Amino acid sequence: MELLQNLALGMSVVMTVDNLMYCFFGALLGTVVGVLPGVGPVVTIALLLPMTFGLPAVTAIIMLAGIYYGAQYGGSTTAILMKLPGEPSSVVTAIDGHAMAQKGQAGVALGIAAIGSFIAGSIAALFMALFSPALASLALKFGPADNFALMAFGLIGAVVLARGDPLKAIAMVLTGLAFGLVGTDVSSNQARLSFGFSSLADGISFVVISMGLVGVSEIIANLERPEGERSIQHRIGKVWPDRAAFAASWRAILRGTGIGSLLGVLPGAGAALAAFTAYSSEKKLAKDPSRFGRGAIEGVAGPESANNAAAQTALVPLLTLGLPSGASTALLLGALTIQGIVPGPQIMDDMPDLFWGVIASMWIGNIMLVVLNLPLIGLWVRMMRIPYRLLYPAILLFCAIGVFSLSSNPADVFLTAIFGLLGYVFIKLDCDPAPLLLGFILGPLMEEDFRRALIITQGDFGVFVTRPISATLLAAALVLLITLLVPAIRRGREVAFQE
Amino acid sequence: MKRNTLRILAGAVIAAVGLNAHSAFAADYPExxxxxxxxxxxxxxxxxxxxxxxxxxxxxxxxxxxxxxxxxxxxxxxxxxxxxxxxxxxxxxxxxxxxxxxxxxxxxxxxxxxxxxxxxxxxTTAAQVLVVNPALGVKDLKGFTAVAKQKGKALSIGSPGSGSAGHLSAVLYQSETKTEWTHVAFKGGGPAVTNVVGGHIDGLFVTLAPAVPQIKAGKLVALAVTTPKRAVALPDVPAVGESLPGFDVTNxxxxxxxxxxxxxxxxxxxxxxxxxxxxxxxxxxxxxxxxxxxxxxxxxxxxxxxxxxxxxxxxxxxxxxxxx
The missing domain is CATH 3.40.190.150 (Bordetella uptake gene, domain 1)
Structure with missing residues (x-):
């Protein structure tokens, strides 16, 4: 019954005119900035931060959290319509979501993304109400060795998520790892692979590499094709998800929610891994994995749900341990401290109204997002009617503005262009950029934790197999690798026999 | 004579205008x-x-x-x-x-x-605080130095980053007490504090914000602050300088x-x-x-x-x- 009391307390906090208004304002603003490619929640939250100084703490956090998850939803819209992923989580949404849009099902993809996010948000809120204290201690149990093992597991999953040749996928993961190494090493503070460019000393930004490889390259490839075959087609088709779409995606939504709720709690790689893992598992479980990459609705439903669930459960380590899962939650943390709320183990006991109020607000915010976005779908879909010769310069311009706004560095815009060309080469070679991007995200984190684990044990590799969490995850990674390689080897032989 | 007077007058006018412009600049700042x-x-x-x-x-x-x-x-x-x-x-x-x-x-x-x-x-100014996991069994700075001497490289002390104030405080402390431990760099105070609370490393020099709630919850033991005077937020925690005169890392x-x-x-x-x-x-x-x-x-x-x-x-x- 404590669960119901907590949720009721949360609801009573949110259900004031002011809080509902700020919640709506945050979700709306978040959606709008999320839709603009590259202009992410980080810039928006940073700009609005001073405005919240005068608000009551709960209201301020409700609004900023609204921007955060609103932007994640808005980001999916851009990923689906224009194949421009601005957040790690929308990289996988872009794969099948954009393929659906090309088939004239943009509305279905957007609808399922909104509804999946809402269902995931609702279940994750219940999940947090039930297990928050346990989840907080789960995050504490993950030491450097365990983090490394989790990410190794995730990387092998990245190979699964790629379409086509596993060898190419492995090559892409390794390329991603190499790009991830660029920048200043955490343990020794030495700049690596920066070739003396000060712009590379802090590494390559995710937005730069993902906008370039996935977004800009798509525009180059589109311009090459004759008008009729361009990826953004003027057919609209179904605007609303129908019963068949629900039937095909409800399992994916539930699985995505489960995966996202658990991984979101793990700081660092957790939130980024959620969408990728959900995508890989949908592809593994599908009867016909070849549909993936060509507009499989599960490939949108699963990752979108996982992403939203993770965004929500990531609040547990944020509020109880002060651990942000990314740049936008780091800003939420800043907003909290400025309100005099210091995240810590007692926050659930000392400030139940804040903790449960924020959770309840996320749920209400998700309802608002659905209400807000379902009518907008018609508008978004109509945007695809804009002639491409008018649309693509606008997309490129917004991309450039967004990338520049990251750290006011013109070099980032040039880098995006270079990655755009590289992405075009990858399209020609039929190499999928998604494994590269996951390798890019996980590579540096993995290396840092690998080295931390060895520094702590002074070089004893045994730590990876003697710690139960690490050993289990590495064993699972090994099993996944075997199931991946065995069919490939067998198929290779069959082909050889046929010849 | 007349010409000279004119010149002086002109000079005075120019000087006056110049002065005015200068103070006007400050008065109007920012425009x-x-x-x-x-x-x-x-x-x-x-x-x-x-x-x-x-x-x-x-x-x-x-x-x-x-x-x-x-x-x-x-x-x-x-x-x-x-x-x-x-x-x-x-x-x-x-x-x-x-x-x-x-x-x-x-x-x-x-x-x-x-x-x-x-x-x-x-x-503003700010202190760093030395915190350890309670399992280390250390209650004060003297005990910490003793454990550091005994464990040597087996003692793992984190920092919020290589070259950060936390890292430099540790370097200074090691050189003043002739101790040597293993330094583990993290990205930011939050993850580093969590690793001490989780028992993955033994201790850490870190800014107050991420550490104070864990200290108050009893999940971390605060041994000392690096400023010459005690910190307002932690009045019961001594300054390192109380036992090591002259020790001062003030952010x-x-x-x-x-x-x-x-x-x-x-x-x-x-x-x-x-x-x-x-x-x-x-x-x-x-x-x-x-x-x-x-x-x-x-x-x-x-x-x-x-x-x-x-x-x-x-x-x-x-x-x-x-x-x-």
């Missing part, structure tokens, strides 16, 4: 938006100070004070940017002690912490302008900032962020930079943690 350059990404505590100040400066002086994050190369990108900016008071830097530390840490730094800037105002945060900025502008900003920092509401917020307010005359900040610069230029090469 357009002012950029506050922050050397860290949005969301950090220095960024939060800048946004707090920016909002109040805007309210007091009537023109927008826009926070601009130019993170990169541990702050050097922003430091160089402001050092080269036009000294007209419209580009200001909100910096921390990294400004005085980096020249000793990096081989190529294109600014001089003393000569490139006109100090405007010191805003500070302040506002700078490019060298050559008119003194009238600097003084106007200094007076405004001092007033803002004295507001009780701002004081509470800064203390909650783990800082202690310390606004003073421009010269105070200048002195702080000079002393810090000299101190780290001596210690860092000894500890051999120079980077390129």
């Amino acid at each position: 357009k938006p002012v950029r506050l350059i922050v050397p860290t990404a949005a969301g950090g505590s220095l960024d939060t100070i800048a946004r707090l100040l920016g909002q109040r400066l805007e309210a007091t002086l009537g023109k927008p004070f826009v926070v601009e994050n130019r993170a990169g190369a541990n702050g050097n990108t922003a430091f160089e940017f402001v050092a080269k900016a036009k000294p007209d008071g419209y580009t200001l830097l909100v910096a921390s002690d990294a400004l005085a530390i980096n020249p000793s840490l990096y081989q190529n730094v294109n600014y001089d912490p003393v000569k490139s800037y006109a100090p405007v105002a010191l805003v 500070w945060q302040g506002v700078f302008a490019p060298a050559g900025t008119p003194a009238a502008v600097v003084n106007k900003l200094n007076a405004t900032i001092q007033k803002i920092v004295a507001e009780p509401e701002i004081q509470t917020k800064l203390v909650d962020l783990g800082f202690e307010t310390a606004a003073g005359a421009p010269a105070e900040l200048g002195k702080q930079v000079q002393e810090n610069f000299a101190k780290w230029a001596k210690i860092i090469p000894q500890a051999n943690i120079t980077v390129d």
Whole structure:
């Protein structure tokens, strides 16, 4: 019954005119900035931060959290319509979501993304109400060795998520790892692979590499094709998800929610891994994995749900341990401290109204997002009617503005262009950029934790197999690798026999 | 004779106009938006100070004070940017002690912490606290040093980053007590504190904000703070200096302008900032962020930079943690 009391307390906090208004304002603003490619929640939250100084703490956090998850939803819209992923989580949404849009099902993809996010948000809120204290201690149990093992597991999953040749996928993961190494090493503070460019000393930004490889390259490839075959087609088709779409995606939504709720709690790689893992598992479980990459609705439903669930459960380590899962939650943390709320183990006991109020607000915010976005779908879909010769310069311009706004560095815009060309080469070679991007995200984190684990044990590799969490995850990674390689080897032989 | 008088009169008029223009400049300042350059990404505590100040400066002086994050190369990108900016008071830097530390840490730094800037105002100071996991069984600094001597490299002490104030505090402590432990660098105070609470490493020198809630919850044992005096937020925790006289690592945060900025502008900003920092509401917020307010005359900040610069230029090469 404590669960119901907590949720009721949360609801009573949110259900004031002011809080509902700020919640709506945050979700709306978040959606709008999320839709603009590259202009992410980080810039928006940073700009609005001073405005919240005068608000009551709960209201301020409700609004900023609204921007955060609103932007994640808005980001999916851009990923689906224009194949421009601005957040790690929308990289996988872009794969099948954009393929659906090309088939004239943009509305279905957007609808399922909104509804999946809402269902995931609702279940994750219940999940947090039930297990928050346990989840907080789960995050504490993950030491450097365990983090490394989790990410190794995730990387092998990245190979699964790629379409086509596993060898190419492995090559892409390794390329991603190499790009991830660029920048200043955490343990020794030495700049690596920066070739003396000060712009590379802090590494390559995710937005730069993902906008370039996935977004800009798509525009180059589109311009090459004759008008009729361009990826953004003027057919609209179904605007609303129908019963068949629900039937095909409800399992994916539930699985995505489960995966996202658990991984979101793990700081660092957790939130980024959620969408990728959900995508890989949908592809593994599908009867016909070849549909993936060509507009499989599960490939949108699963990752979108996982992403939203993770965004929500990531609040547990944020509020109880002060651990942000990314740049936008780091800003939420800043907003909290400025309100005099210091995240810590007692926050659930000392400030139940804040903790449960924020959770309840996320749920209400998700309802608002659905209400807000379902009518907008018609508008978004109509945007695809804009002639491409008018649309693509606008997309490129917004991309450039967004990338520049990251750290006011013109070099980032040039880098995006270079990655755009590289992405075009990858399209020609039929190499999928998604494994590269996951390798890019996980590579540096993995290396840092690998080295931390060895520094702590002074070089004893045994730590990876003697710690139960690490050993289990590495064993699972090994099993996944075997199931991946065995069919490939067998198929290779069959082909050889046929010849 | 007449001609001379004219000349003198003309000179006086020119001088008067010049003077007027000068004081008018300060009176009218700011006439357009002012950029506050922050050397860290949005969301950090220095960024939060800048946004707090920016909002109040805007309210007091009537023109927008826009926070601009130019993170990169541990702050050097922003430091160089402001050092080269036009000294007209419209580009200001909100910096921390990294400004005085980096020249000793990096081989190529294109600014001089003393000569490139006109100090405007010191805003806050902050302590680092040495915390350990309760399982280490250490209750005070004496016990800690004993364990460090006994365990040697088997003792793992984290830091929020290589070359960070937490790392440098540890380096200084090791050289003063002739101990040597294993240094584990993390990315930021939050993850480092979590790893001590989770028992993955033994201890850590870190800023107060991420550590205090865990100390109050009994998940971490606080052994000492690195400032000469005890911290307001942790009155029961002794200063390292109480047992190791002279030990002092004080972080500070302040506002700078490019060298050559008119003194009238600097003084106007200094007076405004001092007033803002004295507001009780701002004081509470800064203390909650783990800082202690310390606004003073421009010269105070200048002195702080000079002393810090000299101190780290001596210690860092000894500890051999120079980077390129």
